[in-house]
Amino acid sequence: MEPISSALKRQIVVPSFQERYDTIRREILENEEVQRFLAENDRIVNKEMVERSLPKLHEFISQSSVCCNCGSTENCTNYLKGFIPKLFISQNAIDVEYVKCEQKVIEDERRDIESMISSMYMSKDVLRARLKDLSLDNDSRIEVAELATAFVEKTKQTGKLPSKGLYIYGKFGVGKSFVLGAIANELATIKIKSVLVFVPEFLSEMKHSISDNTFQGKIDYVKNAPVLMLDDLGAETLSSWTRDEVLGTILHYRMAEELPTFITSNFDYDGLESHLATSQKGDVEVVKAARIMERIKAITIPIQMGGNNRRQ
Known part of the structure; x- marks a missing residue:
C-alpha cells in the first residue's frame, strides 16, 4: 500500500x-x-x-x-x-x-448637524434617498425631479449654489421629504452641507433653547446653512413668537443673503399664508403672515407634487 x-x-x-x-x-x-x-x-x-x-x-x-x-x-x-x-x-x-467616501461625508455631516439641532430628523428611506430612486409615475413628480436635478447639476457645473430652492407642496405621504433627502445626499457627494429640519419639532426645540441659552447659536447655525431644508412647514402649531422671531428671522436672513432654501408643506402658498396668519391664541395677523410669505416667495420656486400616499 x-x-x-x-x-x-x-x-x-x-x-x-x-x-x-x-x-x-x-x-x-x-x-x-x-x-x-x-x-x-x-x-x-x-x-x-x-x-x-x-x-x-x-x-x-x-x-x-x-x-x-x-x-x-x-x-x-x-x-x-x-x-x-x-x-x-x-x-x-x-x-x-x-x-x-461619499457615504462617510454624509454621515459625518449628519452627526455634526444633530449635535447642534436635535430636530434634524430623517427616516431610513430618506437617509438613503437618491434622485434616481424617485418614482416618476405622474407629470408632477417628473417636474419635481427635473427641477431638483437641475439644481444639483447647476451646482456641480458652476461650483455655485443657485439662490432659489423649491417650495414643494402636496398631500401627506406623496414623497416630499424623500425629495429633500435625495437633494441633500446628492449635494453631499460634492461636499455641500444641507441642514434638514422637521419644522414642528424644530420650533418646539427653539422654545426650550431659551432656557439653556442655546437659542441664538441654533438660530445662527440654521440661518447660515449652505442649503436649508424646512420639512413640513404648516404642520406646526404657531405662536406669534415662533412665526416672527424664529421663522421670520431665518427666512429674512436667507432672502437677504440669497441662500437656497427648500420647503415642503401640505399647503400651497395661499394656504400657508392663511395658516401663518392665525396664531395658537386665535389672533389673526394678516400683515405679519404676508411678510413671511413675501420672504418665502423670494427664495423658493413653487411646485406641486402629486401621487398616492406611499406610507400606506
Whole structure:
C-alpha cells in the first residue's frame, strides 16, 4: 500500500513563490485604475519604483476605490470603513492614502448637524434617498425631479449654489421629504452641507433653547446653512413668537443673503399664508403672515407634487 504522505505529495501541487508573485504582479499591473495612474504619471514613475511599490499597489486593488453606496459605513468592506484608497507618489515611491467616501461625508455631516439641532430628523428611506430612486409615475413628480436635478447639476457645473430652492407642496405621504433627502445626499457627494429640519419639532426645540441659552447659536447655525431644508412647514402649531422671531428671522436672513432654501408643506402658498396668519391664541395677523410669505416667495420656486400616499 502506498504511504499516505506519498499520495498527498502526488495530489497536492503547491505553486512556487515565484509563480504566486508573478500572478499577483500581473493582476496588479493589469488593473485599469493602476494603469491609468501609471499613465498619468509616466514622467515620474519608472520600473524600479513600480517594483518597489507592488505591496502598496496590491493594497490599493484589494479594495473598492469608489463609494459603494452601501447605505451605511457599517456595511463597508474596505480596510477602513467609510474610506476609499487613492494612489499618490511620495519619496520616490507609490503610496496609498485614504479619503472619506461619499457615504462617510454624509454621515459625518449628519452627526455634526444633530449635535447642534436635535430636530434634524430623517427616516431610513430618506437617509438613503437618491434622485434616481424617485418614482416618476405622474407629470408632477417628473417636474419635481427635473427641477431638483437641475439644481444639483447647476451646482456641480458652476461650483455655485443657485439662490432659489423649491417650495414643494402636496398631500401627506406623496414623497416630499424623500425629495429633500435625495437633494441633500446628492449635494453631499460634492461636499455641500444641507441642514434638514422637521419644522414642528424644530420650533418646539427653539422654545426650550431659551432656557439653556442655546437659542441664538441654533438660530445662527440654521440661518447660515449652505442649503436649508424646512420639512413640513404648516404642520406646526404657531405662536406669534415662533412665526416672527424664529421663522421670520431665518427666512429674512436667507432672502437677504440669497441662500437656497427648500420647503415642503401640505399647503400651497395661499394656504400657508392663511395658516401663518392665525396664531395658537386665535389672533389673526394678516400683515405679519404676508411678510413671511413675501420672504418665502423670494427664495423658493413653487411646485406641486402629486401621487398616492406611499406610507400606506
